[in-house]
Amino acid sequence: MCRKREGAETASEKAVRLSNMKRLLIxxxxxxxxxRRLRDAAECGARHPDIDAVEVVVKPPLDAGPRDIRRCDAILLGTTENLGYMSGALKDFFDRSYYAVLEEKQGLPCxxxxxxxxxxxxxxxxxxxIVSGLCWRWAQEPLVLRGEWQDSFVDHVEELGLYLAAGLEAGVL
Incomplete structure (x- = not known):
């Protein structure tokens, strides 16, 4: 379950935090x-209360595009398996974004x-x-949640969101 950060920060602490802010796009x-539980778990992990300097933006593939990619420092992709392929919505996201960001976002952690x-x-x-063609770099091996639904899938995706955001904040991605 997502937890909120407790305690108030001073104006100067907030200014420092905002100046060092990284953006994770999900x-x-x-x-x-x-x-939806998986998407929410990814967001929950990325918004862990111990992670201060990462802004998390969550968008469905049909609403996300090149501008969102240009503005992020790392990206977490989530898809269903549809007929042995990614979802049509994620494919559409890549179709609209690929050439627009090809040169400027090489090395993007994903x-x-x-x-x-x-x-x-x-x-x-x-x-x-597609990720190879974009020259993005894997922050972690893809997580494949196979077979019948298991509640543990939620925990695995939450950890993925947490680790990606923590790595971004720590500057190791």
Missing amino acids: VAHAPSPNT ALYIRAGHDGTGTRRAVES
Whole structure:
């Protein structure tokens, strides 16, 4: 469960925090209650109360685009496995963004989670191919959540969001 930060910060503490602020963009296709739980878990992890200097922006793929990518310091992608491929919404996001950010966002740290009813291999391969073409770099191996729904999937995605945001804040990404 997400926790709020406690205690008030001074104006100077807030100014320092804002000047060092990094932005994590979460672009996740969430067409069902369970995939919305995964998207919310990624956001919850990224907004952990111990992480002060990361702004988290969450958008569905059809609402995100090149401007969002240009403004972020790392990106977390989430998709369902659809007929052995990524969701059409995530593919549309890549189609609209690829050439617009190709040159200027090389090296962007990224991570991926896939909600796969089967094995997720084709979905993973498709996203990895696009990420490779963009010259983004994996902050962590893609997380493939295979088979029947398990509540532990939520914990795994929350950890992914937390680790990505913590790495961004620490400057190791």
